[in-house]
Amino acid sequence: MNPRFKVAKLFAALVLMLGTYLVPAMSVQAQPREYEPGSVLIFPFFDARPGKLSILTVTNVNTSRRVSPNSFRQGDVQIHYYYIDGVDCLEFNRTQFLTPGDTHTVLASQHNPEGSFGYVYVVAEDPETEERIDYDYLIGDEVVFDSKLGFVWQVPAIAFQALPGQDPLVPCPDQTGGGHCLTDSVANGGTANGLMDFDGSEYAAFPDRLIVSSFFQQGPKTTDTLVLFSPGNPTLTVNPEFLIFNNREEKFSRDFVFNCWWSGTLDQISNVVKNLGGDRHEFGPPSVQTGWMTVDGAEGFFSGSGNRVNDPPILGMIVKSFGGGTKGLGTASLLHHLGTQPAQF
Ligand SMILES: [Ca+2]
Ligand SMILES: [Ca+2]
Structure with a gap:
């Protein structure tokens, strides 16, 4: 084969290979996917005022009981609820441990004694270190009984997927003992700023x-x-x-x-x-x-x-x-x- 042609062929193969690895970069365009599991769930409106009853559910669809070196199972997760008050946007937060395939249903008024209405978001965390992780196994729903208006409504949570672990061919460098990718990690393409970045690298934009x-x-x-x-x-x-x-x-x-x-x-x-x-x-x-x-x-x-x-x-x-x-x-x-x-x- 002509050496120049050979080089060109090699270059083409390299571009193709690189292309495969570059695919995750295109996930910058990723949007929230309401009916798919994610690592962050946002409920836009909980309402626990008189005459209203808000029931929130988070279900962990990861049923893997395979034990990791840190003795947690792969389907173990900590979920962190952040209730944000609709008047002053002050936060009340609490955590909950979910076993593989677990589901957690709460009455907002009981679960959050501080606020009567506003929004809630739920974040997947490592059960051992409490760091935020790529754990796209959470789905959520909310049912509100509104006796004042005389009807019941239900919406799914807005689900945001984490992106460090999107490509099975390129394992993320920074993992928890349970084998989940950390989201706020420079090695995994994140910012390590202590915040969730919905930027197409840590989480969907x-x-x-x-x-x-x-x-x-x-x-x-x-x-x-x-x-x-x-x-x-x-x-x-x-x-x-x-x-x-x-x-x-x-x-x-x-x-x-x-x-x-x-x-x-x-x-x-x-x-x-x-x-x-x-x-x-x-x-x-x-x-x-x-x-x-x-x-x-x-x-x-x-x-x-x-x-x-x-x-x-x-x-x-x-x-x-x-x-x-x-x-x-x-x-x-x-x-x-x-x-x-x-x-x-
Ligand atoms: Ca961050
Ligand atoms: Ca805008």
């Missing part, structure tokens, strides 16, 4: 924009309640931008301000949702208009210092009620999302 795919024009019989929050920033005031569309491709831009966690009806964002000016005959009878909207963090500023940040990360969900009052029907869902951006907390 946050979504850039959230989308309410459809809502009915708001009125006495249709009330949608949106939940929004920016994790990890108790003193951050977020100034998101809403793009609201009717069913005739007309767009309305609105901005809005909230502190750390917010829940409110769509008409608190803009009265446009009560008067969409779209096609009344598309749906019905009865004639009701529909619209949709996108939400982007846009910008935020810290109370006190006044320092501004671009595009703070946000997550959320929506509770929809129809009919009004206790005679109504209701449902809830997570939001759709688009694009990726980093978050850190």
